[in-house]
Amino acid sequence: MMVDGVTDIFRRVLETGEVGTESDFFALGGDSLLATRVLSAIARKYGVELSFDDFVLASTPGTLARRIASATP
Amino acid sequence: MTSMLKTDLVDELTEVAEKHPGRLAIVHNGQTLSYSQLSSLAQAVAQRLGPLPGMVGTYATHSPGTVVALFGIWAAGGAYCPIDPAFPEERQRAMLAAAGCNKVLASQEGLALPPGIEAIQLAEIQADPEAGRVMWAAPNSPAYCLFTSGSTGEPKPVITSRRAIGTTVPSLRELFDIVPGDRVLQFASLNWDTCFEEILPTLTAGATLVFHSEAHTGSFPRFLRMLAIEQITVVNLPTAFWHELVHFLTDEQAELPPMVRLVIIGGEAVNPTRLADWAKLPTASIRLLNTYGCTETTLITHAIDLPGPIFPVPIGSPLPHVMQLISEESELLIGGPSLADGYLGRPDATAARFVTVHSGRFFRTGDRVSVGPGGVLLHDGRIDHQVKIRGIRVDPAEVEAQIAAHPGVSEVAVTGYTVADHTALVAYVVPRPHAPAKLDIDIIDFLRIRVPAHLIPSRIRIVTELVYTTSGKVDRRGLKEAHP
Numbered sequence: 001m002m003v004d005g006v007t008d009i010f011r012r013v014l015e016t017g018e019v020g021t022e023s024d025f026f027a028l029g030g031d032s033l034l035a036t037r038v039l040s041a042i043a044r045k046y047g048v049e050l051s052f053d054d055f056v057l058a059s060t061p062g063t064l065a066r067r068i069a070s071a072t073p
Numbered sequence: 074m075t076s077m078l079k080t081d082l083v084d085e086l087t088e089v090a091e092k093h094p095g096r097l098a099i100v101h102n103g104q105t106l107s108y109s110q111l112s113s114l115a116q117a118v119a120q121r122l123g124p125l126p127g128m129v130g131t132y133a134t135h136s137p138g139t140v141v142a143l144f145g146i147w148a149a150g151g152a153y154c155p156i157d158p159a160f161p162e163e164r165q166r167a168m169l170a171a172a173g174c175n176k177v178l179a180s181q182e183g184l185a186l187p188p189g190i191e192a193i194q195l196a197e198i199q200a201d202p203e204a205g206r207v208m209w210a211a212p213n214s215p216a217y218c219l220f221t222s223g224s225t226g227e228p229k230p231v232i233t234s235r236r237a238i239g240t241t242v243p244s245l246r247e248l249f250d251i252v253p254g255d256r257v258l259q260f261a262s263l264n265w266d267t268c269f270e271e272i273l274p275t276l277t278a279g280a281t282l283v284f285h286s287e288a289h290t291g292s293f294p295r296f297l298r299m300l301a302i303e304q305i306t307v308v309n310l311p312t313a314f315w316h317e318l319v320h321f322l323t324d325e326q327a328e329l330p331p332m333v334r335l336v337i338i339g340g341e342a343v344n345p346t347r348l349a350d351w352a353k354l355p356t357a358s359i360r361l362l363n364t365y366g367c368t369e370t371t372l373i374t375h376a377i378d379l380p381g382p383i384f385p386v387p388i389g390s391p392l393p394h395v396m397q398l399i400s401e402e403s404e405l406l407i408g409g410p411s412l413a414d415g416y417l418g419r420p421d422a423t424a425a426r427f428v429t430v431h432s433g434r435f436f437r438t439g440d441r442v443s444v445g446p447g448g449v450l451l452h453d454g455r456i457d458h459q460v461k462i463r464g465i466r467v468d469p470a471e472v473e474a475q476i477a478a479h480p481g482v483s484e485v486a487v488t489g490y491t492v493a494d495h496t497a498l499v500a501y502v503v504p505r506p507h508a509p510a511k512l513d514i515d516i517i518d519f520l521r522i523r524v525p526a527h528l529i530p531s532r533i534r535i536v537t538e539l540v541y542t543t544s545g546k547v548d549r550r551g552l553k554e555a556h557p
Contacts (some may be wrong), residue, residue, distance in 0.1 A: 015493045029492035029531045031463065032097055036291045036317045044325065052291025 002046070003065040009041045010061055012034075021062040025055075048072060082239055083147045083208060085277040090120055096253070099137040099305070099362055101284040106137050108279070111144070113200040116207060118145020121198050124174065124209040126151040128218055130169050130177035132158050132184070133263040137284060140194045140272055142178045142262075147216065147235070152210035154218040159266040161522045164228070171230050173216045207447070212236045218417065219266055221368050222459070222467045222528075226474030229367050230417040238269065240410040241371045244392045246274040248362070249307060249335060255280035256332075257307040258300070260288055265341070265465070265479065270364075270372050271309050293321040301330035309337040310463040312363075313495065319347045320555055322354055323406045329356045339364035339373065340464030342452055343386040344494065352382045363389060367466075369426065370395075371411040377449055387449040388442070397450075398435060404456050405442045406435040458549065460489035460496055462527045467498070469549075472528050476500055479519050481508030486539050487530060488549040498530035501552050503538060 094109035133155035223229030379390030415423035540551035
């Protein structure tokens with residue numbers, strides 16, 4: 001499941017286990033720079049180069065997974 | 074050390090425009106502005122403003138128009154006072170009032186300006202190459218007004234003179250070794266002083282300043298592609314961004330494009346682990362320059378090349394125009410011609426930070442330093458509680474003052490905490506009786522319409538009481554330990 005993969009990325013970047021499908025990255029203490037690590041991991045794992053603006057509009061694992069799915073060719 | 078201002082920065086730009094009118098001054102997403110176009114547009118802005126317009130508010134969008142506005146204001150003898158269009162309206166109005174702006178330059182319609190302020194649309198200003206050249210400034214008049222974090226909760230305006238910026242820029246041009254063939258990325262926001270490190274050494278050397286929308290997407294693959302396509306030779310990055318870049322280059326075995334010859338970093342302490350990673354990259358031979366400076370001492374005052382791993386990472390030695398002293402309490406004091414005039418309308422705050430030592434004027438940086446091998450300075454933290462949030466100096470007392478204004482708050486303490494080696498703010502709040510149930514969310518909403526994003530805590534912890542030291546002061550470390 002893509003959403004599990006994205007949740008894993010959040011956990012690794014934020015160094016916390018407390019991440020669920022609906023957890024907001026910024027509410028967990030993430031900032032724009034840590035977001036670049038998430039975007040890099042997504043580019044590597046799914047081959048999709050999202051921008052920070054995309055991420056702000058979809059900052060939970062659930063919404064972000066849907067955003068990746070819609071961008072995947 | 075030179076304290077005489079030989080020429081003004083506007084004169085230097087004009088000189089390049091007269092010698093090399095067709096050379097590219099600015100490139101923006103492929104569109105170009107030559108030196109003669111830039112110079113005559115700036116002259117048209119100056120003519121429109123009229124002589125000595127005082128503080129000119131500028132809605133500083135990330136575009137060449139803002140650079141035109143900057144030089145236009147300077148040619149008219151005014152001071153550049155950037156207003157971030159992304160800031161809440163209330164904050165924008167407080168900034169305009171604190172700086173005493175009568176005029177603003179804007180690139181958008183429909184601004185909610187307080188009465189008595191004239192809005193001038195940049196788009197309506199046309200260059201007239203036949204018009205005569207104006208230059209109305211005096212060397213000691215203010216060049217710009219920027220805001221630093223103040224403990225009262227109100228923005229604190231720092232006034233920097235043309236002399237201060239005029240003596241700093243030649244020092245930086247030499248430090249960066251900028252030559253006409255250079256293409257320098259405009260990365261910093263035009264609302265903070267770091268942008269002058271990019272704009273001014275570049276445009277007074279006849280080099281090219283490059284704006285690109287792909288610089289700020291948050292995607293490193295896109296960032297690196299943009300550097301290659303635009304043939305960027307010099308980048309000036311916040312240290313925290315560079316840390317992430319090194320992460321990416323290491324993880325992906327990616328490389329900086331071969332045209333990049335200089336990477337300048339600054340804004341916070343260099344992580345020695347990232348520096349060791351950088352030294353292992355195939356592009357480790359690219360010159361890496363660590364820099365240090367405060368708004369009140371004008372751009373960079375200390376710098377050092379980092380050719381390899383080193384621990385701890387020094388902030389460097391003073392530049393030729395800078396004088397330094399280290400107090401008995403190990404605080405770094407900076408003197409010389411690059412000092413700001415002080416805080417506008419705040420004689421007490423100015424007297425507290427700008428002090429006289431041995432009949433010289435010095436700025437108390439609040440940074441604790443020691444002298445390392447070879448005389449270079451090492452940064453040992455702050456003497457106060459200030460923290461750096463995304464490279465911007467934040468006084469927790471300012472955030473505390475803002476939160477304390479919320480009717481549901483009885484007591485509050487703010488401090489920095491670290492998430493995955495990034496500093497963020499946490500607020501510990503003691504609610505009043507009958508405070509709203511979701512006070513934490515309420516406070517964030519309250520702050521969003523009043524202060525810029527870097528002053529909004531990432532975490533609000535509702536607590537029953539604060540923790541105090543034996544001397545009765547709020548114990549920030551104790552709070553963190555009590556509420557991990």
